Amino acid sequence: AQRVTQPEKLLSVFKGAPVELKCNYSYSGSPELFWYVQYSRQRLQLLLRHISRESIKGFTADLNKGETSFHLKKPFAQEEDSAMYYCALSAGGNQFYFGTGTSLTVIP
Amino acid sequence: EAGVAQSPRYKIIEKRQSVAFWCNPISGHATLYWYQQILGQGPKLLIQFQNNGVVDDSQLPKDRFSAERLKGVDSTLKIQPAKLEDSAVYLCASSVTLMSSYEQYFGPGTRLTVT
Numbered sequence: 258a259q260r261v262t263q264p265e266k267l268l269s270v271f272k273g274a275p276v277e278l279k280c281n282y283s284y285s286g287s288p289e290l291f292w293y294v295q296y297s298r299q300r301l302q303l304l305l306r307h308i309s310r311e312s313i314k315g316f317t318a319d320l321n322k323g324e325t326s327f328h329l330k331k332p333f334a335q336e337e338d339s340a341m342y343y344c345a346l347s348a349g350g351n352q353f354y355f356g357t358g359t360s361l362t363v364i365p
Numbered sequence: 366e367a368g369v370a371q372s373p374r375y376k377i378i379e380k381r382q383s384v385a386f387w388c389n390p391i392s393g394h395a396t397l398y399w400y401q402q403i404l405g406q407g408p409k410l411l412i413q414f415q416n417n418g419v420v421d422d423s424q425l426p427k428d429r430f431s432a433e434r435l436k437g438v439d440s441t442l443k444i445q446p447a448k449l450e451d452s453a454v455y456l457c458a459s460s461v462t463l464m465s466s467y468e469q470y471f472g473p474g475t476r477l478t479v480t
Contacts, residue, residue, distance in 0.1 A: 306468075353466060
């Protein structure tokens, strides 16, 4: 069963425009959700987790249990935000699921 | 601090051959993960170790895949025999503990091509 869905494989926005990367999850328990990012020629790394409620590099994500969503948002996209973004779910115990990823391109 | 190391970076083999991947986690990290990432998909967790013990291997195809972490540090993942559908990037990651699995540090990956 697909645990994490990222409906957009590719997303392009202009510099300075708002950006939203969508993530929906399927899990009946209490989920822990994360966003990981992979910049060109770099390793996959944690961007943020819902529990910390932090803003990292201007990105925020709110867990909406009613809509089972964890969308990643940034009000003003920058060129350096161009990367592959993965939504991930920790489904209790030791299971960790990644979505298929969204490739974000910020057009100068 | 030094990151997670993996070798080789690339490997091309024919189907039915065997292959092994090596991973050296960040020093002091007790938990180690192996992922398979097929082109166009997200990483899929294959197996997790806590020190030298297996925590979860429910998604590891045990008829052909095996992994070990004998001394609780380095780990090897083996495929024997390989199939065409095993072509993927194999990622190793580590975290300080199982409780901090949300913050996994990833290696560069090994790109396997099975012909």
